[in-house]
Amino acid sequence: xxxxxxxxxxxxxxxxxxxxxxxxxxxxxxxxxxxxxxxxxxxxxxxxxxxxxxxxxxxxxxxxxxxxxxxxxxxxxxxxxxxxxxxxxxxxxxxxxxxxxxxxxxxxxxxxxxxxxxxxxxxxxxxxxxxxxxxxxxxxxxxxxxxxxxxxxxxxxxxxxxxxxxxxxxxxxxxxxxxxxxxxxxxxxxxxxxxxxxxxxxxxxxxxxxxxxxxx
Amino acid sequence: xxxxxxxxxxxxxxxxxxxxxxxxxxxxxxxxxxxxxxxxxxxxxxxxxxxxxxxxxxxxxxxxxxxxxxxxxxxxxxxxxxxxxxxxxxxxxxxxxxxxxxxxxxxxxxxxxxxxxxxxxxxxxxxxxxxxxxxxxxxxxxxxxxxxxxxxxxxxxxxxxxxxxxxxxxxxxxxxxxxxxxxxxxxxxxxxxxxxxxxxxxxxxxxxxxxxxxxx
DNA sequence: ATCGTTCCATACGGTCGCGTATGGCGCTAA
DNA sequence: TTAGCGCCATACGCGACCGTATGGAACGAT
Numbered sequence: 001x002x003x004x005x006x007x008x009x010x011x012x013x014x015x016x017x018x019x020x021x022x023x024x025x026x027x028x029x030x031x032x033x034x035x036x037x038x039x040x041x042x043x044x045x046x047x048x049x050x051x052x053x054x055x056x057x058x059x060x061x062x063x064x065x066x067x068x069x070x071x072x073x074x075x076x077x078x079x080x081x082x083x084x085x086x087x088x089x090x091x092x093x094x095x096x097x098x099x100x101x102x103x104x105x106x107x108x109x110x111x112x113x114x115x116x117x118x119x120x121x122x123x124x125x126x127x128x129x130x131x132x133x134x135x136x137x138x139x140x141x142x143x144x145x146x147x148x149x150x151x152x153x154x155x156x157x158x159x160x161x162x163x164x165x166x167x168x169x170x171x172x173x174x175x176x177x178x179x180x181x182x183x184x185x186x187x188x189x190x191x192x193x194x195x196x197x198x199x200x201x202x203x204x205x206x207x208x209x210x211x212x213x214x215x216x
Numbered sequence: 217x218x219x220x221x222x223x224x225x226x227x228x229x230x231x232x233x234x235x236x237x238x239x240x241x242x243x244x245x246x247x248x249x250x251x252x253x254x255x256x257x258x259x260x261x262x263x264x265x266x267x268x269x270x271x272x273x274x275x276x277x278x279x280x281x282x283x284x285x286x287x288x289x290x291x292x293x294x295x296x297x298x299x300x301x302x303x304x305x306x307x308x309x310x311x312x313x314x315x316x317x318x319x320x321x322x323x324x325x326x327x328x329x330x331x332x333x334x335x336x337x338x339x340x341x342x343x344x345x346x347x348x349x350x351x352x353x354x355x356x357x358x359x360x361x362x363x364x365x366x367x368x369x370x371x372x373x374x375x376x377x378x379x380x381x382x383x384x385x386x387x388x389x390x391x392x393x394x395x396x397x398x399x400x401x402x403x404x405x406x407x408x409x410x411x412x413x414x415x416x417x418x419x420x421x422x423x424x425x426x427x428x429x430x431x432x
Numbered sequence: 433a434t435c436g437t438t439c440c441a442t443a444c445g446g447t448c449g450c451g452t453a454t455g456g457c458g459c460t461a462a
Numbered sequence: 463t464t465a466g467c468g469c470c471a472t473a474c475g476c477g478a479c480c481g482t483a484t485g486g487a488a489c490g491a492t
Contacts, residue, residue: 008439008488009438009439009440010439010440025327026327026328027245027325027327027328029243029245030328032478032479032480033479033480033481034478034479034480035478035479042439042440042441043440043441043442044440044441044442044480044481045439045440045441045442046439046440046441047440048481048482049438049439049440050439053480053481054479054480054481102327105325106325106327108377108380108381109243109321109322109325111241111242111243111318111322111380112242112243112246117381120381120382121381121382121384124378124381124382124385125382125384125385128382128385143394146387147387147394147395147398150378150385150386150387150395151371151398151399151402153374153378153385154370154371154373154374154375154377154378155367155370155371155374156374157370157373157374157377157378158369158370158371158372158373158374158375158377159370159374161324161370161373161374161377162340162366162369162370162373164324164327165324165333165336165337165340166336166337166340166341166344168337168341169340169341169344169366169369170366171362171363171366178359178363179363179366182363182367183367186367186402224469225468225469225470226469226470248448248449248450249449249450249451250448250449250450251448251449258469258470258471259470259471259472260449260450260451260470260471260472261469261470261471261472262469262470262471263470264450264451264452265468265469265470266469269450269451270449270450270451
């Protein structure tokens with residue numbers, strides 16, 4: 001569940017990843033220094049050596065998350081040349097990881113923290129922008145493309161919510177694939193079932209982001 | 217802002233409504249006994265006379281919310297005979313109150329409390345059921361109606377999220393109405409702009425969903 | 433062997449919120 | 463007037479968490 005880090009010492013990134021895990025499980029307010037230290041098998045003494053305070057930990061975790069949700073995902077998906085396939089892949093990636101979805105919703109729901117709000121806003125704008133360009137590449141005019149992008153993003157977030165809060169509402173098993181095709185036909189012009197290959201499993205790999213600056 | 221209650225003594229409902237307000241503002245974890253008492257101009261002594269503990273307050277608040285989100289709303293909307301108009305009204309009501317939307321998302325995001333989760337689940341199932349029946353009344357077969365209902369509900373929740381977390385992403389002003397028509401065309405078979413007359417333009421009067429109207 | 437640095441443990445004071453115990457004020461009924 | 467009850471204030475102990483201060487073990491360098 002948590003880090004089974006072979007190394008004997010913890011890094012800033014270890015703390016940041018653990019923080020993201022806790023956010024996905026218990027929300028932002030669940031990120032407490034002492035419980036997180038226990039989770040990692042150490043005490044607060046370790047934490048306050050790596051970070052100035054709790055806020056600095058959240059900052060590091062948010063930097064990591066923002067990078068994963070924008071640069072990494074979009075760069076991966078952008079390799080697809082066909083806009084239709086790009087759209088299908090975006091939805092597949094976004095729906096691939098249950099953990100990523102819970103994390104996304106937890107951060108979006110953190111309305112108490114201005115820092116988090118701005119990060120979430122940037123991620124949303126970046127991703128809707130990407131969808132917009134996909135629809136523009138499909139030949140839609142600016143307004144129609146914009147509308148479709150916003151609608152598609154709403155469907156994406158709403159589906160995450162439904163899957164988290166009322167999973168029984170969504171079709172299960174094979175019926176879920178039928179539903180996803182239905183969604184594809186509603187959101188992707190000229191949708192074809194062959195676009196939705198089996199690339200569901202989004203690997204949980206996380207490329208390297210430069211270690212955050214350690215505080216003085 | 218809060219209750220300007222003329223009466224000199226507080227009722228259980230007063231506490232429940234105040235709790236819902238705080239949930240909409242700061243989330244469920246923001247509901248603390250002592251701050252809430254200060255907000256109502258009293259001390260904890262009052263609270264623990266009306267309630268056994270914090271959990272009992274949440275229970276009362278959830279009962280109130282569930283009733284408002286199911287019985288009240290659906291009874292109001294069900295008066296509309298035309299299924300298309302029912303659908304349009306449902307979206308209008310749901311999107312009418314900013315407060316109700318924030319409250320909804322805050323409760324849906326309370327993943328730490330089993331009690332809240334079950335209430336949210338019931339509300340979601342009740343509302344999707346209603347949408348399902350609307351689409352059935354429009355002549356769709358069971359699967360198509362179900363798919364459209366789930367999709368429509370996803371759009372609804374996703375739109376709430378977008379409006380809360382990245383309002384600039386959604387079209388503003390007159391463009392918002394254009395977008396809502398676009399959504400209507402995507403979700404309501406045989407959609408006609410006349411269905412969306414005045415009801416969506418109500419900015420604050422639909423706040424009766426969430427209450428605040430009884431006093432003042 | 434000594435020293436300094438890295439990384440963490442321990443101990444402490446402080447805040448906030450929960451729940452309890454108990455006292456007090458105002459109103460009504462007898 | 464007085465007794466009783468509804469409604470609230472005050473005071474207390476408790477636990478969880480934050481941030482600081484300081485000590486200590488491991489380890490490489492000299």
